[in-house]
Amino acid sequence: MKDQLDWQNLLEKLSQASDEDAVEAAKLLSQQDHEQSILSLIQFARSKQPPYRRELALYALAWMHNSQFIDTFIQVLGDLSEVENVRGQAAEALGMLFDQNSGQIYYHKAESALLEHISDSSPVVRFWCCYGLGNMRSHRAVEQLKAIQAQDHVLCPGWWYVSKEAEDALARIAGQGNNDSTLANLATFAEEDRVLAELGMSDYTAMLEQED
Numbered sequence: 001m002k003d004q005l006d007w008q009n010l011l012e013k014l015s016q017a018s019d020e021d022a023v024e025a026a027k028l029l030s031q032q033d034h035e036q037s038i039l040s041l042i043q044f045a046r047s048k049q050p051p052y053r054r055e056l057a058l059y060a061l062a063w064m065h066n067s068q069f070i071d072t073f074i075q076v077l078g079d080l081s082e083v084e085n086v087r088g089q090a091a092e093a094l095g096m097l098f099d100q101n102s103g104q105i106y107y108h109k110a111e112s113a114l115l116e117h118i119s120d121s122s123p124v125v126r127f128w129c130c131y132g133l134g135n136m137r138s139h140r141a142v143e144q145l146k147a148i149q150a151q152d153h154v155l156c157p158g159w160w161y162v163s164k165e166a167e168d169a170l171a172r173i174a175g176q177g178n179n180d181s182t183l184a185n186l187a188t189f190a191e192e193d194r195v196l197a198e199l200g201m202s203d204y205t206a207m208l209e210q211e212d
Helices: 002-016 019-029 035-045 051-062 067-078 084-097 104-117 123-135 139-151 162-173 182-199 201-211
Strands: none
Touching: 002 019, 002 035, 002 051, 019 051, 035 051, 035 067, 051 067, 051 084, 067 084, 067 104, 084 104, 084 123, 104 123, 104 139, 123 139, 123 162, 139 162
């Protein structure tokens, strides 16, 4: 009974609390293995809750590392009416579920979904598809990732350029990217952000293309 009350209280916080408290609730929900709490999270992720709260529900599900959620993640990723951050979280979640040692049917299903949307119109979705495919060590993605690395110098808000994430994904696939590059990439982006302020986005994008 106490466990049921705990996850119900956490779900209520996910829905109604401040953003900061909702994040903490999502982290705690990711540690739940109660069947009803999982079903409620899946329903929450596909509900009419505000996008950020749905994104947090997917975050909680992603950190459970449970392949039974694959269809939910694929549905959200493929829902073009959904906001890009929620779809991006679904792409990240797919990449967190599987590696090449996973069952081939599920691995191939997740990999195919990410490959299908790696050219999406949203840079957020493209960014997280790159991340997911790199995390999965997807050799089928190599050629597309190389093209993105060379051409897609669009910024993923809050992170870095899609081309940089494609570069990192290729490194992970090649076995050269075992360390988390987040801090280094954010530091690099902070410096590039200063340059952007001086040059303007269009000039800086042109400069990147010349370097390629």
